[in-house]
Amino acid sequence: MTTARAATTPVTTADPVRRWVSARLRILLWLLLVMAVALGAVAFATRSVLLKEADDRIRGLLVQETAEFANLARQGVDPRTGQRFTDPQALLRLFLERQYADPDEELLGLTEKPGDRPRKMVQPREPRVKNPLAKDEGAFTEIFESEDSLGTLHRSRGEVRWARVDIEADSRMPRAAFVVAFHPGGEQKKADDVFTMLLAISGVALLMTTGIGWAVAGRILRPVRLIRTTAAQLTEQDLTRRIPVQGRDDIAALAETFNAMLDRLERAFAAQREFVDDAGHELRTPITIVRGHLELMGDDPAEREETVRIVLEELERMSRIVEDLLLLAKAERPDFVAPEPVQLGELTADVFVKARALGERTWLLGSIADAEVRLDAQRITQAMVQLAQNAVQHTVTGQQVTIGSRIEEGRVELYVADGGPGVQPQDAQVIFERFRRGTARRGARATGAGLGLAIVRAIAEGHGGRVELRTTEGGGATFVLVFDLDAETILLTAGEEPAEEAVP
Template structure:
């Protein structure tokens, strides 16, 4: 039977691009006026990218596993076939050495009788077959019920012809157009007799059929697994990236008209920490923008009146009247001085709401108390006294805290009578550092305690008693807020007030290592 000639493959190549195709592509990239248009690239979401990465990793892992299973499986099949062929070769040699037919006990006197007897006795699997050669010619074949017929594959016979003519036993792989074979060639030699050769053939394609079926099942299972991974991953990734989408929406919704949007915080993972960080950033943005608005409102509201007053007097001034000029000059300078104080307070208030306004450092509270008392005594003729002194070292900005403390002392002087008692002190209570100023001044009505905390907020009694801008307590509150503290007010109308700076102590706040060097209260 003549061997099958392989079909020559068709030659393929890239499609030729016609001039019309090039012109169409060129016009598609150009606008109607001949200008180049930038083609919009499709938007790929992070969820899609993560999904593609998961699927790619899953496919690569499954493909590598399948390849490893195939390689190990084929190697195992080949080892098993080689062991079987070596066993066949050993059995043939035993038969030749014994020289007796196991069935009849008759002697086997020639190599041809040995090979023929072995072929008759051998049991073949469906993927196996055998041939017997005498002097290089195929002489014996297996029964017709054996499916594998190597004698019909001319390419196989042509490739094993040199091996059959040799004198060495060989195990080799032979590939033909009809299949791949593992071939055992065993010559039986005896001096003076023609050479008889046994050829045992194993069809590798049939031997690996079970492995291929296993790989088909593995491929189907892998595809199902990839589909399941895709479904589960889509659900998991959707939950994973949902905070990122919420971050994006919150960032897009923030503008000058809406500063209240925040990102929901769920869980305690990295995305939750990111959401908290973004919320803190949005808090700072909100405070900054609201501070700008308040500053503009305050400047517009508070400076409009003195500017109107100055303009009105300048318009009505009589240049020929020296007294009128002098009076207008004094009034104008007084209004400008008030405007200067107001602008300085507004600037300080705006700075106090910004990050980095305070620079905390370890501070000896006892020494700070003595310094503030010394400075406060220069604010007015009052009977100053020290109530208590805290012997502790606290992490705070001494300069800003002195500023806030002296502001309370200045208010105590402003709203009390000369030679009235004013006391201050410091102590640690319930994990808080308390710094206070107490006076016997005009006091504040209970319903006005919230008013005095507001910007430009003043009680009715204070407005009648002394001039002021009403920004002092706002500045004090911002300094305390920067330290994480708050302002407590205890006041009785007509009897006096006690303003307390309450600052929480942290782990870094430690007792003074040398309390014996301080003067006891």
């Protein structure tokens, strides 16, 4: 018992998170994620560009200052002697006095002091940078002794970008060098400030997007919520609710598709209810007859034989009714008919041969269309034989019944015409409905459940055509199956042959 119970226990595979995270919230979260990534990428890219520009500007300043000093060292003249510079200290002093450093820039002169650290020479103006290199002896000593002429010094008090120009002098002179030092902290702070500002703007934009996105997502998903609400309110007894369609976007197309689905469901349920109602209505009478005769059946053999005959007839009638109802129920299915190329002349002749056995009438084969069309030959034969049976029931022995086919005015027609009393005008609109018969019967043999013409109409409509009632010349009724050539019934070859074959 435990195993059986476990086998029938339903398994829920839905993601539990989705049970409380609505589509509206998921759309908003994805939108915010995409925007956050995009805005973050813009902020980081902007910071990278600013840092790159600052790095290029610093490199340009270092190159410019060193180039100016190198030019002075090569071509400059000492104002005190009027000759080229021979003393490195005099060269450094003159250059430092004449230059104006940028706010984040330092200009230094370094000379070698035998047996001790190098001696620095600074500009007479106080440097405008924090933690200047001139006050960090270890740092400018490292720069002076470095084998490179350009580099970056990483200090705990801030990074320094530097460039050095060694002064060529007499070997008797102490070694000297000019150093340009730039403190990039200010430039980096500017880039960081812009980055922080972009992040703040991005935060405000995300907040605004949250409100706008929530409202827009709700507006977009409103038809979807309406569809869900409508679907929850649908019952087998009420399929009349529809979704109002507004606009021409994907949501409107979804609403139209949903409404079309409801139309199909409503027709299917209506057909089901109609089938049940019709079956109950028509089967009640033969069941009552069978029950009554069986209850009253006595021991007399003749009476028992008569009762058995009546019961068998009623059961046969019930069987025909059930088969007809099942056929009408199948008419709602897309595979009710299976059209394929058919020779219309052969089909007409075949129907005529089969119809002659229905009764002693003067059977006449009318015009025959020589054409190949796409039709379901079995269903068309069934409809035409039913029309012929209907003609037999409403005519008497010897009266004329004509079967034929023709092509005229862009349509294919198959017809059955009889010489009976015809159909009353008040009956013309109802005889094709289920279980409806004409108020004025046209013959003593007019029997049946009233499903024959309904089946004919279902077969015609299954081909995309229709059945029409017309008056026969000289009196009587003509039933015509009409198929337009632009529907599923496609004309392949056309022609028409007159035929006049009368069979008593």
